Amino acid sequence: MKKTILGFLVASSLMMTSCLEDIATDLVGTYPFNELYEIDQTGAFEESRTLSVADVTDEIDFDGEVKSVGVNSVKILVTVNSGNTAESVDLFANITSGGISYDLFTKTVDLTSFTVGQEQEFILNPELNPAAVTLFTLKVKEIINGTFDVNEQFTISVGGDTNPGNSTIKATVRLMIDSECVYTTN
Amino acid sequence: MKNNYLKLIMSSLILICVIPFSSVQAQTLDDYITRYTGENGPGYIKPAVESISSNMNSGWYRSAKIKKLRPQFYLGVVVMGAFIPEDNKTFRATTEGDFSPRQTVDAPTIVGSGESVTISGDGGTTYTFPGGADINFIPLAAPQLTLGSVFGTDVSVRYVTAPIGGEIGDVTLSGFGIRHSVSQYLPDLFPVDIAINYNNSTAEVGDIMKVKSWIAGVQGSYSIKILNVYGGFAYEKGNADINYTSSEGTNIDFNIDTNANMRATLGLCLNMGPVKLNTDYSIGAQNVLTVGFGIGI
Numbered sequence: 001m002k003k004t005i006l007g008f009l010v011a012s013s014l015m016m017t018s019c020l021e022d023i024a025t026d027l028v029g030t031y032p033f034n035e036l037y038e039i040d041q042t043g044a045f046e047e048s049r050t051l052s053v054a055d056v057t058d059e060i061d062f063d064g065e066v067k068s069v070g071v072n073s074v075k076i077l078v079t080v081n082s083g084n085t086a087e088s089v090d091l092f093a094n095i096t097s098g099g100i101s102y103d104l105f106t107k108t109v110d111l112t113s114f115t116v117g118q119e120q121e122f123i124l125n126p127e128l129n130p131a132a133v134t135l136f137t138l139k140v141k142e143i144i145n146g147t148f149d150v151n152e153q154f155t156i157s158v159g160g161d162t163n164p165g166n167s168t169i170k171a172t173v174r175l176m177i178d179s180e181c182v183y184t185t186n
Numbered sequence: 187m188k189n190n191y192l193k194l195i196m197s198s199l200i201l202i203c204v205i206p207f208s209s210v211q212a213q214t215l216d217d218y219i220t221r222y223t224g225e226n227g228p229g230y231i232k233p234a235v236e237s238i239s240s241n242m243n244s245g246w247y248r249s250a251k252i253k254k255l256r257p258q259f260y261l262g263v264v265v266m267g268a269f270i271p272e273d274n275k276t277f278r279a280t281t282e283g284d285f286s287p288r289q290t291v292d293a294p295t296i297v298g299s300g301e302s303v304t305i306s307g308d309g310g311t312t313y314t315f316p317g318g319a320d321i322n323f324i325p326l327a328a329p330q331l332t333l334g335s336v337f338g339t340d341v342s343v344r345y346v347t348a349p350i351g352g353e354i355g356d357v358t359l360s361g362f363g364i365r366h367s368v369s370q371y372l373p374d375l376f377p378v379d380i381a382i383n384y385n386n387s388t389a390e391v392g393d394i395m396k397v398k399s400w401i402a403g404v405q406g407s408y409s410i411k412i413l414n415v416y417g418g419f420a421y422e423k424g425n426a427d428i429n430y431t432s433s434e435g436t437n438i439d440f441n442i443d444t445n446a447n448m449r450a451t452l453g454l455c456l457n458m459g460p461v462k463l464n465t466d467y468s469i470g471a472q473n474v475l476t477v478g479f480g481i482g483i
Contacts, residue, residue: 025317025318025319025320028314068304070312071312073283074311075284123286124309125285125307125308125309128308133311134310178283180314182304
């Protein structure tokens with residue numbers, strides 16, 4: 001009887017495990033770039049962040065070889081601070097790495113409708129430069145897969161110029177790049 | 187690495203199916219659910235819920251013969267496997283978040299193709315729907331005890347529990363069933379035993395997920411020496427409640443209703459003294475193959 005029961009359980013186990021055999025599956029994780037740029041400047045300005053490998057890998061929520069990286073959306077959250085005299089700002093974001101540089105977007109933000117401390121969101125997908133998106137995704141993929149050359153700095157900047165030109169901008173700009181990482185598990 | 191409760195939910199769903207035999211695949215399956223915390227979540231998970239529900243509604247009987255008043259029992263293990271139909275492999279998924287323009291496409295469900303589906307949006311953006319586990323068959327196993335009979339009625343229970351660790355707690359599968367003989371009201375010359383049944387099953391993962399299902403029907407059986415041919419028609423339904431707060435503070439609340447379905451079952455039971463070996467096949471929303479082994483009188 002014991003043999004019969006054991007045989008039945010083993011057969012059942014084999015049936016089950018064979019149904020759940022390892023299969024390569026494309027899964028999707030995220031890498032959310034989220035940086036706050038403090039701006040207190042008269043005229044043109046540019047604030048930069050250089051990303052380290054850890055800055056990226058600490059933010060991802062998966063393990064596995066990345067097949068591709070894509071950007072789902074880019075947006076900025078702008079807050080005007082006390083003392084701001086700029087009526088508008090011509091904003092841009094820039095992606096630079098390995099001697100290659102592209103503006104991710106340019107956007108004129110009218111600040112006259114802002115109240116101090118109020119945050120306004122601008123989703124910028126239609127204004128994105130595909131070349132900058134490609135550079136960003138390429139570098140994120142290299143970092144996650146461990147092929148990034150650390151001598152090639154990976155820098156994301158936010159800059160702009162105020163209108164009128166001699167006015168002072170006192171604001172914070174939060175740049176959010178929601179990216180997806182397609183990875184395979186088996 | 188961040189915790190992701192939803193990933194644990196799906197692995198727990200699968201773990202429910204393999205509690206008695208295997209934990210090999212659970213860790214791998216942890217990764218499947220990351221993408222679907224929003225409106226696409228129910229559509230992605232639903233086929234697995236239907237499989238678990240169909241499985242839980244299977245294997246409850248191997249004969250419709252219930253004496254009017256006589257000690258009867260069955261103690262055994264029931265192994266069920268739901269076959270995933272092709273139309274459960276994809277669902278209509280819609281892009282989420284700030285991706286634009288919003289698009290709806292056919293994407294793999296949790297049991298669908300392993301290949302992801304990527305679409306293009308404004309300004310070089312992309313949106314990817316993940317692949318599934320490419321599963322054609324989801325198994326479930328449970329011990330079962332049936333006791334009777336009083337006034338032509340018997341009751342069955344199933345129960346199995348296993349800790350899965352972490353903050354989730356235990357995975358528990360439980361079930362209850364009652365049957366009542368119709369044959370006792372029919373003339374003795376009627377050759378087929380007939381009974382009606384109602385069964386209710388629950389699979390719980392800690393306090394964050396509960397899959398419930400029920401089935402009610404009529405069953406019949408006919409004995410030829412040591413062989414028992416049995417079958418029946420039934421109506422079944424299931425649902426799942428998923429409610430948790432992610433580590434990022436997002437509250438996720440899914441309620442997934444499976445479609446109400448009819449099912450037909452046909453099976454054979456070999457009675458070798460007290461030892462009973464049976465197999466049956468059910469045709470319904472998801473077809474289910476059942477194998478049972480136990481002892482009883």
